Amino acid sequence: MVKQEAFELEQFIDKYETEVKYNVAETCCYSMSLREIENISGNKFDFDKIANERLAYSYIQGSPGLKKAIGGLYETIGPENLVVTNGGIGANFLSFYTLVGPGDHVIVLSPIYQQLSSVPKMFGADVEIIKLNFEDGFQPNLKQLEAKMRKNTKMIVMNNPNNPTGCIFPQETVLKIVDIARKYGSYILSDEVYRPLFHSLEPADSEPKAIADLYERGISTGSMSKSFSVAGIRLGWIASRDKNVIEGSLIRRDFNMISVGVIDDIIAQYVLQNKEAIMKHNYQLCVQNLVILDDAIRRSKGKLEYVRPKAGTTAFVKVNNKDVSSTMQMCLNLAKHDNVLAVPGETFNYPGFLRIGFANRREDLINGLEKILAYLNV
Amino acid sequence: MVKQEAFELEQFIDKYETEVKYNVAETCCYSMSLREIENISGNKFDFDKIANERLAYSYIQGSPGLKKAIGGLYETIGPENLVVTNGGIGANFLSFYTLVGPGDHVIVLSPIYQQLSSVPKMFGADVEIIKLNFEDGFQPNLKQLEAKMRKNTKMIVMNNPNNPTGCIFPQETVLKIVDIARKYGSYILSDEVYRPLFHSLEPADSEPKAIADLYERGISTGSMSKSFSVAGIRLGWIASRDKNVIEGSLIRRDFNMISVGVIDDIIAQYVLQNKEAIMKHNYQLCVQNLVILDDAIRRSKGKLEYVRPKAGTTAFVKVNNKDVSSTMQMCLNLAKHDNVLAVPGETFNYPGFLRIGFANRREDLINGLEKILAYLNV
Numbered sequence: 001m002v003k004q005e006a007f008e009l010e011q012f013i014d015k016y017e018t019e020v021k022y023n024v025a026e027t028c029c030y031s032m033s034l035r036e037i038e039n040i041s042g043n044k045f046d047f048d049k050i051a052n053e054r055l056a057y058s059y060i061q062g063s064p065g066l067k068k069a070i071g072g073l074y075e076t077i078g079p080e081n082l083v084v085t086n087g088g089i090g091a092n093f094l095s096f097y098t099l100v101g102p103g104d105h106v107i108v109l110s111p112i113y114q115q116l117s118s119v120p121k122m123f124g125a126d127v128e129i130i131k132l133n134f135e136d137g138f139q140p141n142l143k144q145l146e147a148k149m150r151k152n153t154k155m156i157v158m159n160n161p162n163n164p165t166g167c168i169f170p171q172e173t174v175l176k177i178v179d180i181a182r183k184y185g186s187y188i189l190s191d192e193v194y195r196p197l198f199h200s201l202e203p204a205d206s207e208p209k210a211i212a213d214l215y216e217r218g219i220s221t222g223s224m225s226k227s228f229s230v231a232g233i234r235l236g237w238i239a240s241r242d243k244n245v246i247e248g249s250l251i252r253r254d255f256n257m258i259s260v261g262v263i264d265d266i267i268a269q270y271v272l273q274n275k276e277a278i279m280k281h282n283y284q285l286c287v288q289n290l291v292i293l294d295d296a297i298r299r300s301k302g303k304l305e306y307v308r309p310k311a312g313t314t315a316f317v318k319v320n321n322k323d324v325s326s327t328m329q330m331c332l333n334l335a336k337h338d339n340v341l342a343v344p345g346e347t348f349n350y351p352g353f354l355r356i357g358f359a360n361r362r363e364d365l366i367n368g369l370e371k372i373l374a375y376l377n378v
Numbered sequence: 379m380v381k382q383e384a385f386e387l388e389q390f391i392d393k394y395e396t397e398v399k400y401n402v403a404e405t406c407c408y409s410m411s412l413r414e415i416e417n418i419s420g421n422k423f424d425f426d427k428i429a430n431e432r433l434a435y436s437y438i439q440g441s442p443g444l445k446k447a448i449g450g451l452y453e454t455i456g457p458e459n460l461v462v463t464n465g466g467i468g469a470n471f472l473s474f475y476t477l478v479g480p481g482d483h484v485i486v487l488s489p490i491y492q493q494l495s496s497v498p499k500m501f502g503a504d505v506e507i508i509k510l511n512f513e514d515g516f517q518p519n520l521k522q523l524e525a526k527m528r529k530n531t532k533m534i535v536m537n538n539p540n541n542p543t544g545c546i547f548p549q550e551t552v553l554k555i556v557d558i559a560r561k562y563g564s565y566i567l568s569d570e571v572y573r574p575l576f577h578s579l580e581p582a583d584s585e586p587k588a589i590a591d592l593y594e595r596g597i598s599t600g601s602m603s604k605s606f607s608v609a610g611i612r613l614g615w616i617a618s619r620d621k622n623v624i625e626g627s628l629i630r631r632d633f634n635m636i637s638v639g640v641i642d643d644i645i646a647q648y649v650l651q652n653k654e655a656i657m658k659h660n661y662q663l664c665v666q667n668l669v670i671l672d673d674a675i676r677r678s679k680g681k682l683e684y685v686r687p688k689a690g691t692t693a694f695v696k697v698n699n700k701d702v703s704s705t706m707q708m709c710l711n712l713a714k715h716d717n718v719l720a721v722p723g724e725t726f727n728y729p730g731f732l733r734i735g736f737a738n739r740r741e742d743l744i745n746g747l748e749k750i751l752a753y754l755n756v
Binding site: 001002003004006007010011014017028031032033034035036045047050051052053054055056057058060061086087089090093097098099100101102104115118119122123124225229230231232233234248251252254255256257258259260261262263264267 | 379380381382384385388389392395406409410411412413414423425428429430431432433434435436438439464465467468471475476477478479480482493496497500501502603607608609610611612626629630632633634635636637638639640641642645
């Protein structure tokens with residue numbers, strides 16, 4: 001069989017998710033029902049359409065209306081630049097399936113969602129991980145990146161906004177990474193499933209554009225799951241102006257997914273038609289919940305530190321190692337004894353950190369953080 | 379990049395499907411809407427449930443109700459023996475992803491859906507194809523199969539009922555294949571997406587049980603798309619009593635799909651609750667439509683021959699080569715000039731054949747076959 005590492009993060013969450021009361025491991029903006037979206041947006045969903053839709057494969061590559069709505073999230077992306085997939089997970093998988101294999105060098109800027117390093121490795125690529133540091137605000141050292149580039153560097157992989165840190169690579173940083181990639185003809189795969197959730201930028205921060213809009217070999221992967229609150233429809237996409245990426249992905253897609261669900265296609269169109277109302281709601285959720293996290297960090301008196309998130313739904317909180325020798329053990333204890341699910345940094349290869357999802361329900365965050373502070377004797 | 383053959387069949391269909399009027403390339407039992415299933419079954423679908431369902435990832439591995447309903451299609455399969463996937467295509471892909479790679483020998487009984495030979499090849503396995511013959515009623519020569527077995531034969535792959543032939547391997551044949559596989563410790567992956575559509579068995583035919591029920595290393599892949607008329611929900615599954623298959627698939631599933639859509643999960647439960655009514659309807663559809671195909675074969679006066687389908691939705695019709703030198707060219711002409719989409723045998727590596735899907739709308743089949751007969755000057 002091909003070698004596949006275990007997915008530390010997902011396995012940790014799967015194991016405890018249904019048992020705990022306070023979930024601060026969630027990365028989605030609190031998921032909504034269609035009724036809730038109707039209430040938030042003031043626009044009715046057409047349930048008759050679902051009742052009468054013939055449940056055939058229908059548009060194999062996604063409906064024209066869906067592709068148009070997704071294209072509307074970008075500046076330079078038309079239907080011909082899109083591949084609709086089974087979630088962001090499917091978009092990332094299909095990108096690697098299409099582009100990397102033995103003989104290819106892939107650079108991954110970490111910490112990052114584990115799929116983004118494990119899958120290219122499984123497909124046989126030589127994966128090199130560059131670890132970004134808390135002390136640098138999880139920003140890349142561009143000289144170090146350039147020094148790692150090789151003739152066969154097929155791809156640079158990043159996640160912007162980032163899970164787990166909630167940091168962004170601002171526009172000027174992304175442009176410099178593009179310059180480096182272009183010299184080597186390398187693709188940049190940017191997992192952008194947390195776009196456009198730039199809820200807490202500071203005045204000096206330049207919001208980055210999507211990599212597909214910035215770079216001719218840029219691949220933006222996106223999803224309805226995180227920012228748009230509907231992970232329960234499995235719908236994501238690849239956006240790229242590179243023809244080989246799109247054509248190659250469409251060929252391989254016939255082998256591992258064929259099409260997305262027709263009802264999910266209809267729902268995604270409805271959600272994207274109401275994106276302003278949903279994003280406004282989720283911005284508020286994130287901004288208000290971040291205040292709760294700020295307060296917990298302050299009250300911890302140095303036992304917890306963070307680089308304050310500017311976007312996305314997660315913070316990567318550093319735990320003072322005088323208090324806790326193993327964040328893995330801490331999270332196991334929290335799950336078993338305190339009804340709290342937090343993700344240990346070990347699942348990102350960053351022991352000493354906790355990932356805190358702050359876009360879930362307010363009560364989960366408040367109670368989860370209280371339990372964490374109590375665990376630290378604060 | 380990893381090597382991936384083009385998917386001849388899907389690309390041929392994608393290219394012409396939306397242009398033609400009479401589609402005899404379809405392999406699904408004519409797809410239904412929820413309203414149609416309500417009418418056929420007499421049972422209301424709960425649309426309020428869809429309206430109020432929070433669109434979260436929900437049950438990552440599929441809901442307990444869904445797993446119970448799928449288990450009900452087997453004799454020995456419980457929830458712990460199932461992996462829910464994005465369609466049958468996802469079930470097959472995930473099985474290969476989990477089990478085969480460089481150093482593994484895989485035997486594929488052909489003609490077969492191309493995914494089932496191309497994907498193990500892509501994952502690096504040594505794939506050996508055994509071509510079954512029209513003259514043998516597309517039945518395997520078991521001595522030939524046994525002679526091909528090696529110490530490293532990881533898997534035998536078959537499709538039962540078969541697409542494109544509509545033939546079955548009867549119970550006694552499957553049991554003999556199990557005996558051969560067991561000697562070598564090989565898995566048998568049986569794509570069973572056309573179960574339980576055994577609509578035209580003859581009295582002497584023994585209906586085969588699912589491979590997961592027959593063999594401890596059997597892997598049955600299944601789907602809601604074909605027999606159950608709802609390809610538009612992307613929902614399939616792997617059924618196996620082999621723990622390594624299930625555990626390995628669950629690990630890899632986190633890397634390429636995470637979960638299926640929550641609404642698709644709800645719809646699949648509803649469809650399976652009404653499976654008797656739906657299957658009765660689809661049996662009738664197949665039986666009645668096969669008469670139309672019988673008639674066309676008879677009227678062709680030897681220009682068309684078939685092994686009469688016993689199950690599934692397709693027939694593999696042999697075209698007399700005195701009349702047609704290339705079935706690929708014939709199908710291109712039919713698509714371009716006669717508004718008919720039929721699949722050329724070339725896409726299965728069987729030139730000289732046409733695949734005729736007979737479970738689509740009656741008018742597609744009647745008109746499609748008339749045009750084919752006219753093309754042959756009948």
